[in-house]
Amino acid sequence: MEEESPRSYYRHNRLKQLRAFCHAAQERSISRAAKRLGLSQPSVSLQIQALERELGITLFERRGPRIRLTPDGETLYELAGPLVEDIDGLPERFAAHHSRQQLGRLDIAAGESSSLYVLPELLRAFMARHPKVHVRLHNLTGQDLVTAVRQDQVDIAIGSSLDLPDDVVYKATYTYNLKLITPRDHMLADQDEITLNDLGAGELILPPRHLTTWRLVNLVFQQHDIPCKVRLEVGGWEIMKRYVELGFGIGIASSICLTGEERLAIRDLPDVFPRRTYGVMLRRGRFLSPQARRFLELMAPEVFSEGNEWEGGVPDARESVLVPAR
Amino acid sequence: MEEESPRSYYRHNRLKQLRAFCHAAQERSISRAAKRLGLSQPSVSLQIQALERELGITLFERRGPRIRLTPDGETLYELAGPLVEDIDGLPERFAAHHSRQQLGRLDIAAGESSSLYVLPELLRAFMARHPKVHVRLHNLTGQDLVTAVRQDQVDIAIGSSLDLPDDVVYKATYTYNLKLITPRDHMLADQDEITLNDLGAGELILPPRHLTTWRLVNLVFQQHDIPCKVRLEVGGWEIMKRYVELGFGIGIASSICLTGEERLAIRDLPDVFPRRTYGVMLRRGRFLSPQARRFLELMAPEVFSEGNEWEGGVPDARESVLVPAR
DNA sequence: CATTAGCTATTGATTATTTCAATATTAAAA
DNA sequence: TTTTAATATTGAAATAATCAATAGCTAATG
Structure with missing residues (x-):
């Protein structure tokens, strides 16, 4: 009866079957379940039959115009009911998760000078506004900063770097002499x-x-x-x-x-010393968490404003660290 | 973007989409996910695209031959991963539930005489054999017994009744004068x-x-x-x-x-008094729980043996209580 | 006891979705 | 630059879901 290939194991629309079954169990009626689901009665009936056939059990007593759950049906309903509700409620739950953006983690890598002189003010503001975000400040320098960004070990890195690989974007936000x-x-x-x-x-x-x-x-x-x-x-x-x-x-x-x-x-100093910039390093193409996006908005609103090229997309502009910002 | 009718809400095969997504997230590769699912790579790719389109979010960063989960993708994976596993494991979990038949409840309705003189011996044997079944003995008489059976308030009723409606079957198991x-x-x-x-x-x-x-x-x-x-x-x-x-x-x-x-x-007494029978009342067509079936086997093996007309089916024979049993 | 009402099952045609093979596209590695 | 190894796209074919119509069933009703 049971086939072996993975293909056959996931066959048909198990969810649709379970949904039909669960609604019919709740309504104690296939017709009413069909109405609730916006389907025709035969459709729901066939889904349930298919489920019974594939599971090899009988889910409903069918005595003419009445149906009742069999003991097997009750068992399955207990198991499947919550699952169906959870899956059908997934978009809402996802939206809910998404909307309370206060939660989550923010991993920032920064060099010593950034940590000591640039970040304190920024972090104070950010953490006041997002009290539930768990911030982790990683102390790295030079090439380690770049590596951390490339390997997604952190959301963003703050610092200045002389040479960057192609897949790391640098956005200068502060200029210093x-x-x-x-x-x-x-x-x-x-x-x-x-x-x-x-x-x-x-x-x-x-x-x-x-x-x-x-x-x-x-x-x-x-x-x-x-x-x-x-x-x-x-x-x-x-x-x-x-x-x-x-x-x-x-x-x-x-x-x-x-x-x-x-x-x-x-x-x-003599003019031969270029102006330095501090800025943000991001992996090119990285999709930022809401927290990270908030942080960047706070850090440099004019560059990382809501709805510009960063919005869920692939950052594209590159800037040399040796060119003065603005 | 979002339509209103229930029809559109449950559209497509959300489970298949989530399954494709979750496997791709685990494998960090659409091709490998496809292999695991026994599908072609385009199939899985399209499922994920549909999911992204319908949820209005991006789940994977796609940079050429590499994919990575976006933060939204991570969130969805946390939410959906367990659900998908649960649904796909449902047949196994159902079988497990079903096999440990020791569990469950058994509701018996009985009159005073059945409770006092017939059942003790039977229940002792049954409860010894099925120590985890929770038995409830309801004391009812006459028509209440029938009502309880008809309305599925109990699994079975023990007693004798003079007149039975069509949808209740009576099986005499003991004869008394x-x-x-x-x-x-x-x-x-x-x-x-x-x-x-x-x-x-x-x-x-x-x-x-x-x-x-x-x-x-x-x-x-x-x-x-x-x-x-x-x-x-x-x-x-x-x-x-x-x-x-x-x-x-x-x-x-x-x-x-x-x-x-x-x-x-x-x-x-003079012969004009008919012999009485005690027996089992069942709602015609009732699917019995495993416990109830075990109890009946114990009570009258010759009538309720495994695999006879009772097996998940519709009991059909009727017997008058006024006709001597056997 | 026949009739009605209300429900489910079945059927065959229709429609929607999923799937695949072939191919294009992409970005990193050699 | 070429190669490699992955994903995206496309259009056709297979598969599954759907429906309208209809048949069948049971309980309730007159």
Whole structure:
């Protein structure tokens, strides 16, 4: 009786059969069930017969114009009734799930500077507005950021990166300059013009190699063929500022990490240093969760507004990180 | 976009769509899903497309030869996955439910005499064999017994009834005589022949009017046009026996309730009293639960054996209660 | 006891849906 | 760039669902 191929196992429209059966069981009448289902009576009758034939059981006593559930029918109704209701109510339940967008998770990858200086304000606003979203902030740097985005380990990444693969989109949202920081009593603090040579002359304190700034600074010196003596490589911006204050040397830092409370002299750098941007990295073509979309709207409404090219679609524009934003 | 008629609401094969979707989500591949389902790749692809169209959402990112679930897709998979599995596993779960026949309920309606003298032995055996069946013994009499059977309030009824409607089948399983019971020192205890007139002469104690015996006795006296003086009507067999012992009169009782331990004289009645039968009442055409079928097999194997006309079918034979069984 | 009312089953033609083979298209990998 | 391996599309064929008409059944009614 039972065939083997998977094809035959899923045969016919089992749901339609069960629906016909369940409604008939509830109404205690095939005709009424047909009316409720918007079908003809023979249609419902045949569905139930097919179900009985395929299951090899009798579901209804049929004594002329009356039908009654058999014990088997009762059993099946108990099993199938909830399932049919659940499936037929699926669109509504889905919509409900979808509409309370407060729920869910948001995974953000960010570098140290983003985490320290860019995100706090943003996250405060976002979490206030979406108190039930569970946010996870992953600390990654450089290429790991890109990898996390490519492999869907996070919804979005915040940071700046020099070279991006084709399938990652970058949207710059903040622009910052690199600044020279020196002790207040340093020679360069009052000097009119500052040249690359002044910087390369020594005493330079740089952030760790895996940060974009390190690579950027190195790139500039190489392009201008100017040697660059580095005194110290430190583990982060706050540490660099501290060592500059203490007179260990001069540093090049993103203006983003300068709050104005430091006891430092802050000077512009020569124009050869490009402006840096911080922005969002997304896997190209990624469908964003509602939470992620909300976050992006909050972060840069003019770029990620509801209903623009991001809406459920494939982001297409690319921007070089080395080109100033706007 | 959404139509209103119930017809359009249940349209297409929603289950097939969800099945295609869920398998594709698990396999992360439409082709592999198709293979598992025994379908062609375009078939599954089209099912998923239809589902997306009808739900108005995108379930998969499609970037060339790769697909990934969108957030909406993940949500739907969480909702629909279990449902699809449940429905596709329904035949197995049904079979499982069906095979552990120990479970379930058995509703028996019975009169006082059946409950007191016929059923205990039967129920002990049945309950020992089917320890998990929940048995409910309903105490009803006369027409209520019939009503309960007709309205499916009980699975079966045990008792004897004088007139049965067409849609109730009666199967006699035990035959009993009516007996005359008197005090041991009563005049009739030693009399050779006992006539109707002897009985009607007075001192008769009868059971309550709603019992079959009462109607039967009355019928016999009426048919023979013999007056019958009743001294006392009591509430049950045990009570009647007690009052006869105490010398209040003589009684007519079913032999079924005479255990032999009574301090009574027991005499046969004139032949004009028909033999009574106790038996099973069933609604004609009723599909019996496995429990009920087991009980009947136990009660009268020769009548209700596995695989005879009762097997899921319509019992057809009728028997008059006034015709001696066998 | 025949009749009616109300329901279900059956049938055959019709319609809608699903399916497949062949083919086009796509994007990543070689 | 070509290859590869996946999905999308298409149009025709197979399959399943549907309906109108009708037959059959039972219980209730006069």
